Amino acid sequence: MLDTQTVLNVLRPVQDPELQKSLVELNMIRNVRVDGSKVSFTLVLTTPACPLREFIVEDCQKAVKQLPGIETVDVDVTAETPQQKSLPDRQSVPGIRNIIAVSSGKGGVGKSSVAVNLAVALAQAGSRVGLLDADIYGPNAPGMLGLDGAKVTVRNGAQGEVLEPAFNYGVKLVSMGFLIDPDQPVIWRGPMLNGIIRQFLYQVEWGELDYLIVDMPPGTGDAQLTLAQAVPMSGAVIVTTPQSVALADARRGLMMFRQLGAQVLGIVENMSYFIPPDQPDRQYDLFGSGGGEKTARELDVPLLGCIPLEIALREGGDRGTPIVLADPDSASAQALTEIAGRVAARVSVVALT
Numbered sequence: 001m002l003d004t005q006t007v008l009n010v011l012r013p014v015q016d017p018e019l020q021k022s023l024v025e026l027n028m029i030r031n032v033r034v035d036g037s038k039v040s041f042t043l044v045l046t047t048p049a050c051p052l053r054e055f056i057v058e059d060c061q062k063a064v065k066q067l068p069g070i071e072t073v074d075v076d077v078t079a080e081t082p083q084q085k086s087l088p089d090r091q092s093v094p095g096i097r098n099i100i101a102v103s104s105g106k107g108g109v110g111k112s113s114v115a116v117n118l119a120v121a122l123a124q125a126g127s128r129v130g131l132l133d134a135d136i137y138g139p140n141a142p143g144m145l146g147l148d149g150a151k152v153t154v155r156n157g158a159q160g161e162v163l164e165p166a167f168n169y170g171v172k173l174v175s176m177g178f179l180i181d182p183d184q185p186v187i188w189r190g191p192m193l194n195g196i197i198r199q200f201l202y203q204v205e206w207g208e209l210d211y212l213i214v215d216m217p218p219g220t221g222d223a224q225l226t227l228a229q230a231v232p233m234s235g236a237v238i239v240t241t242p243q244s245v246a247l248a249d250a251r252r253g254l255m256m257f258r259q260l261g262a263q264v265l266g267i268v269e270n271m272s273y274f275i276p277p278d279q280p281d282r283q284y285d286l287f288g289s290g291g292g293e294k295t296a297r298e299l300d301v302p303l304l305g306c307i308p309l310e311i312a313l314r315e316g317g318d319r320g321t322p323i324v325l326a327d328p329d330s331a332s333a334q335a336l337t338e339i340a341g342r343v344a345a346r347v348s349v350v351a352l353t
């Protein structure tokens, strides 16, 4: 009769492909049971959005089936998202495991669309997700998340006043748009930023979150710097288009995070090519091609994915139903879902290595 230790021994060489470490050593294999010709165990992944889930399960099954007399291998898959490393001089936010900034060197490249769809895709995969819309210039996440006109409610808690976030599609949201007067000039909003952001991090009832996505204001000016310094983040995702001007801005954004000691999780190239709705097998490179890949290579960061320009993505944003929910089979929704998986995988790597 086989014992659980023998099972763990054959599983020991199986590695997590991202972390490149043994699943057994990472304590990702638990509750091993042997019952005659059947072995069962729990595989605890580092994110519910793991893009390599099937691949890892197959590797485990293959390894265990090498044992004589074993016919069935039942793998129960769950996930526990690791806590980001603590950062010097930054106060972590209790209950929030990972903070991910979504940033762009310039406006209008689709940063908010990426942030909103990323948040919803992670929630769809089973993660606990919050979205902090910190874009003082154009806080448009509420509209894109179907929460236009929503407000944070203020409650008196044990620690004083606390804000309750709005909620839709599995995502908790607070937005600069809930607090700032849209008629107030942007120049006056900048200096308020540090105070508001601290309130948004430490005084909101976020509860337990695997990921808090922060939709940053575009650019690398004072406001962005203040924000990037105030938020204790796991890493940043930089959104760009294939155009050379946008890429030069993306490089600046990337340098800013690096100088602040924050990890850059990777680059997302948006509006990579246009798919005409009536000719879905054609694609047009409206803004050139290969720019995101080239910049990623030059700066030695991963290219997390390329999102096509699709009318349905804009319509989904305008209607308040993100494309990953409105049309999950569309090319842009699939790209965004894959990007969410890669971001989650990179966050695990940063937390655990």
Ligand SMILES: Nc1ncnc2c1ncn2[C@@H]1O[C@H](COP(=O)(O)OP(=O)(O)OP(=O)(O)O)[C@@H](O)[C@H]1O
Binding pocket: 104, 106, 107, 108, 109, 110, 111, 112, 113, 114, 135, 138, 140, 218, 270, 271, 307, 308, 309, 310, 311, 313, 314, 315, 317, 318, 332
């Ligand atoms: N891949 C895409 N396909 C079609 N439309 C897109 C795509 N990406 C973004 N858009 C549209 O472009 C507009 C600008 O996008 P978005 O607001 O996400 O950009 P942003 O970089 O956050 O802009 P801002 O600088 O104003 O915050 C929106 O109307 C959005 O729906």
